Amino acid sequence: MLLGLSQEELGKVLGLTSQQIQKYEAGETRISASRLYDLAEHLAVPITWFFEELGDKRRMAPPASKEGERANVTELLARREARQLVELYYGIEDEQLRKKVLEVAELLSRPAKD
Structure with missing residues (x-):
């Protein structure tokens, strides 16, 4: 419910049942790339949002300079x-x-x- 949608509400938006959403969340059912893209579009998040917990330590490093600050803020808020x-x-x-x-x-x- 972090993004303000219940599984049922998200299912309705995507044309799926809340049970299917629950299976996706639990990793019981694989999600296709096109469905993942649709999901990111509906949630207004970058596709990378779904992969941020995979442990890429390079993304955790603070920005080296003020240059590109807007991109870094966007990256941070994607977490x-x-x-x-x-x-x-x-x-x-x-x-x-x-x-x-x-x-x-x-x-x-x-x-x-x-």
Whole structure:
């Protein structure tokens, strides 16, 4: 339900049963490339979104420079973890508390001092 659709809703959009969606999620049924493409289109995510948990460590590296920053942001937001973090962050109703969470994240992301 991360992208706001239940299995039943997604099934209706794709013309499938919720059981078929469940089988795809569980890996019980293989999904064709064309069906995967359709799914990515309906979810408005890049096709690579479905493969991000395969362990490609190169994608986890921070950008080397500011050049190409827009592409890097797009790549980051294609990750489930990043979208989940954004959803959780905006789920915090108290604006001051959200700012504090952001401050903590900024502190934690700073390089360690020697």
